[in-house]
Amino acid sequence: MSVQTRRMDRPVELSERYYSSDDPLDRVLRPDPHETPDQRSARLMAEFEAKQRSDAIDEMLRQERVAQKKKKEVKILLLGQSESGKSTTLKQFQLLWAPNILDAERLYWRPVIFLNLVVSVRRILECLSVRPDEEARPGTGSSAMSVEETYSRYAELKLKLSPLLQLESVLLNELGAPADFDSANVYDRTSPLPGASGHKRDILVRMEWQERLAKSKAARGSRGPGLGDRVAFADPGDAGAIISACRPELQRLWDDPFVHAVMARRKLRLEESSGFFVNDLNRIARYEYIPTDEDILRARVRTIGVSEHRFTPPSTEREPAEWVIYDVGGTRGQRPKWVPYFEDAQAIIFLAPVSAFDQFLAEDRKVNRLADSFQLFEHICKQELLKGSSIILFLNKADLLKAKLDAGVRFNKWIERYGDRPNEFEAVANYLKGKFVELYKFHRNKVSPRDSRELYVHLTSVVDIRTTHAIFQDVKETIIRDYLRNTKLI
Numbered sequence: 387m388s389v390q391t392r393r394m395d396r397p398v399e400l401s402e403r404y405y406s407s408d409d410p411l412d413r414v415l416r417p418d419p420h421e422t423p424d425q426r427s428a429r430l431m432a433e434f435e436a437k438q439r440s441d442a443i444d445e446m447l448r449q450e451r452v453a454q455k456k457k458k459e460v461k462i463l464l465l466g467q468s469e470s471g472k473s474t475t476l477k478q479f480q481l482l483w484a485p486n487i488l489d490a491e492r493l494y495w496r497p498v499i500f501l502n503l504v505v506s507v508r509r510i511l512e513c514l515s516v517r518p519d520e521e522a523r524p525g526t527g528s529s530a531m532s533v534e535e536t537y538s539r540y541a542e543l544k545l546k547l548s549p550l551l552q553l554e555s556v557l558l559n560e561l562g563a564p565a566d567f568d569s570a571n572v573y574d575r576t577s578p579l580p581g582a583s584g585h586k587r588d589i590l591v592r593m594e595w596q597e598r599l600a601k602s603k604a605a606r607g608s609r610g611p612g613l614g615d616r617v618a619f620a621d622p623g624d625a626g627a628i629i630s631a632c633r634p635e636l637q638r639l640w641d642d643p644f645v646h647a648v649m650a651r652r653k654l655r656l657e658e659s660s661g662f663f664v665n666d667l668n669r670i671a672r673y674e675y676i677p678t679d680e681d682i683l684r685a686r687v688r689t690i691g692v693s694e695h696r697f698t699p700p701s702t703e704r705e706p707a708e709w710v711i712y713d714v715g716g717t718r719g720q721r722p723k724w725v726p727y728f729e730d731a732q733a734i735i736f737l738a739p740v741s742a743f744d745q746f747l748a749e750d751r752k753v754n755r756l757a758d759s760f761q762l763f764e765h766i767c768k769q770e771l772l773k774g775s776s777i778i779l780f781l782n783k784a785d786l787l788k789a790k791l792d793a794g795v796r797f798n799k800w801i802e803r804y805g806d807r808p809n810e811f812e813a814v815a816n817y818l819k820g821k822f823v824e825l826y827k828f829h830r831n832k833v834s835p836r837d838s839r840e841l842y843v844h845l846t847s848v849v850d851i852r853t854t855h856a857i858f859q860d861v862k863e864t865i866i867r868d869y870l871r872n873t874k875l876i
């Protein structure tokens with residue numbers, strides 16, 4: 387059978403299908419029953435070619451629709467070093483544009499917050515486990531309580547809190563962390579969709595620990611959608627029950643001025659660290675505890691991998707209908723994974739945690755965190771692939787910066803070039819903003835000299851819902867403006 391004949395086979399079926407109904411119009415269009423074989427063949431060929439043209443037009447329209455749809459979405463990358471606040475920013479976008487997501491995940495945050503709490507308590511107890519002869523109880527004098535008495539008291543407290551300390555490994559296991567994992571690094575590992583192999587199109591979407599918890603809860607026979615139904619509140623083995631039973635000892639520990647004096651002497655500023663919940667014992671160390679939005683924003687889970695989140699905020703006809711936000715892991719080992727996402731990113735939200743000027747990277751203790759932020763920012767500004775992207779800078783953790791400066795931590799001790807300018811929040815914030823703008827202008831000018839876009843800078847505390855949502859409004863307008871300019875709609 388020749389190729390031609392095969393081509394002709396299809397129109398025969400077509401004609402039969404097209405003209406077999408009793409529709410009056412069909413009857414008019416029905417071929418002449420007396421047509422010659424040549425006429426028939428010519429008609430079928432014409433029909434076939436018409437069908438091909440129609441299919442081509444359909445395909446063109448389909449591609450246009452896809453392109454249009456593609457044009458109607460903006461891609462935003464959240465970038466910055468680890469603990470800069472990327473995932474917290476993402477949670478704020480969820481709260482604003484898809485609050486049902488955080489609602490659905492609310493209970494999954496419970497073990498994370500419990501773990502954050504347990505880790506803080508362990509760090510306090512470790513701080514107290516120093517050589518007894520090195521410390522004396524301040525303000526009480528050695529006569530009020532001997533050093534040995536003091537330490538035996540904390541040893542006793544530690545013993546009473548041992549069920550709580552044991553919870554650390556139980557919770558880590560529940561969250562799916564490897565056995566040798568440092569729990570300060572409870573992590574959110576994104577896992578690929580089925581069939582994914584780690585390339586750009588194989589988008590990583592799921593948070594492994596949440597999936598894991600969902601599965602284990604299902605296996606334990608969770609019932610309806612009500613929050614109360616999904617926690618084994620009455621189960622004595624539930625972390626909430628154990629923490630709740632330890633609450634009096636926890637409160638005694640945290641209310642003791644001696645504990646705070648030892649922590650201050652050992653420079654353990656726990657209140658400034660991520661996932662600090664000890665001030666909320668009264669509310670959290672309860673078996674019926676359910677995390678609030680604010681708790682979820684303050685919970686610490688380290689991100690590994692890249693996760694994609696789609697939002698459809700209210701929009702006008704001209705604005706992008708869909709916002710795709712990528713959250714990434716910020717440790718040095720994670721950064722190479724960002725690159726495949728650069729190419730079509732409309733905007734970068736770069737987070738620089740400005741309170742970290744006196745801290746070092748967890749992954750490299752020799753590197754100052756502020757210096758790392760500057761270096762990383764420079765690297766982003768220099769990227770050829772990102773030259774079309776708008777860059778929005780969040781000078782984040784502004785609340786912690788202010789608290790630190792107010793507590794007397796000197797900025798110029800860490801950043802010598804700051805000189806004798808005032809050790810005050812506004813002056814430091816302006817100085818930092820100036821430095822980032824300088825870097826931006828210098829590198830952007832080299833990469834795309836004709837780009838007149840400025841760096842959009844916001845001073846943020848992304849754990850604060852009200853101020854962050856107001857800033858998001860601004861961010862949204864900036865991105866839409868650049869988007870419309872790029873798509874030449876204005």
Ligand SMILES: Nc1nc2c(ncn2[C@@H]2O[C@H](COP(=O)(O)OP(=O)(O)OP(=O)(O)O)[C@@H](O)[C@H]2O)c(=O)[nH]1
Pocket residue numbers: 466467468469470471472473474475660661662683684685686687688689690714715716717782783784785786846847848849
């Ligand atoms: N006080 C305060 N805490 C913040 C702020 N932003 C983030 N945090 C807290 O800092 C911790 C780290 O924030 P994340 O959002 O997890 O940091 P990340 O950039 O996603 O970190 P990686 O996933 O490791 O890359 C969390 O416990 C947050 O609640 C802020 O502006 N102020």
Ligand SMILES: [Mg+2]
Pocket residue numbers: 472473474687688689713714715716
């Ligand atoms: Mg993260």
